[in-house]
Amino acid sequence: MTTYEYPRAALTVDCVVFGVDEAGLQILLIQRGIAPFRGFWALPGGFVRIDETVEEATRRELREETAVERVHLEQFGIFDAIDRDPRERVISIASYGLVKLLDHRIKAATDAAKAAWFGADDLPRLAFDHAAIASAARKQLQSKVRSEPIGFELLPPKFKLTQLQRLYEAILDRPLDKRNFRKKVLALDLLEELEEVEEDVAHRAARLYRFDERKYRALTKGGFDFSL
Amino acid sequence: MTTYEYPRAALTVDCVVFGVDEAGLQILLIQRGIAPFRGFWALPGGFVRIDETVEEATRRELREETAVERVHLEQFGIFDAIDRDPRERVISIASYGLVKLLDHRIKAATDAAKAAWFGADDLPRLAFDHAAIASAARKQLQSKVRSEPIGFELLPPKFKLTQLQRLYEAILDRPLDKRNFRKKVLALDLLEELEEVEEDVAHRAARLYRFDERKYRALTKGGFDFSL
DNA sequence: CCAAAAGTGTTTCACTTACACCCATGA
């Protein structure tokens, strides 16, 4: 059991990094410099080293390839088709990541590896089976957002309810009723209403809110329903 | 990219096989014949070969170690702590499996490897991190059973509603109201009511039902709520 | 005063929950 009868598959991680801006849900891609799929856009990712966990590998690859550092990660699937990589047998563990776009918009563009954001509905042709991975990630995000308040990971610390609503609309890909949305999200009692309001806008200033992680942790034991 | 800078982790699969009988939810374990953890009970599983998918590896290991053949499998997690295997770095992909206990009750006991069923609440001390894997599998099963009718995988083709209710009670680990359960499960319109009834029982004979996979497939696009 | 987004309640309908008794069968 310390020697092996069989050759091993290689293990990689791939990560679908989501951000949201005015244009909706965005995904971070890198352009490959080497074959196969040279010149194609692809998900950031790479091989898992023997002395790191899967999450550590994912964070390391994101740092190296896209300079993304603060990111909420969730593993969501395994991609293991025998021929998904033409070079050799590679099994990939897929995660999605959520970042506050403003933090990362510029960094990604200035990193050595060519990285860029694309609209989630408007991805270029991707290397390997990355299109399938990205599509699975969106489905997973849609389903996860109903049972956990992960959406807040995508917003700045202070935000207005309209921003939050736009975020959920982008993720769920359907319009939500304003009054019902506010009623429900406030009823969860996870938001702290701040004194501050928006400034310098040509219309009524919006009240700002902050996600109250303390209240969330208190609620989280027992699970709850976040569906909208 | 065809040679590697870094040594590779080994990739394994582990499977939490669930069955249900009168005593409730059961889990299938094998007793280890070799070190480490010699003599301990463990989840069936083993190394993934280079020419098989993760699901194929899981099915192969189940066949080899427990003679379990017909099983509904779902991957649910990755166990990747650096030191989870004392021999070397091993990353494991965990699945749970659902079997009709009657099919497998005897086979498991007669296979070469020593295998046996244990009450899910009454597991022995397990090898490696298998206790954590089994516990995660139960949680996952509880949550999955709310969104998909996987419970039927655990029952014989023809069953009575009381059996189905006992099954859900075993999985969810709480009592359910008989009238509400029947109302809801019939309202889903996934069951075909058979002409046949139970026989040779010392009380009123129960009507038998069959899961209608056709109707399920029709409903499945759009997703639905199976919570009880 | 106009444009643009913020903010606010009520009604309807569907679903969930709680709850107790009679029925059929074999021993």
Add this chain to the structure above:
DNA sequence: TCATGGGTGTAAGTGAAACACTTTTGG
């Protein structure tokens, strides 16, 4: 006739969905 599980309906409460106008601000 008794013991055992099978089978049935209703009322009250909760949550989801639909829906339109007034407020505030800067230009």
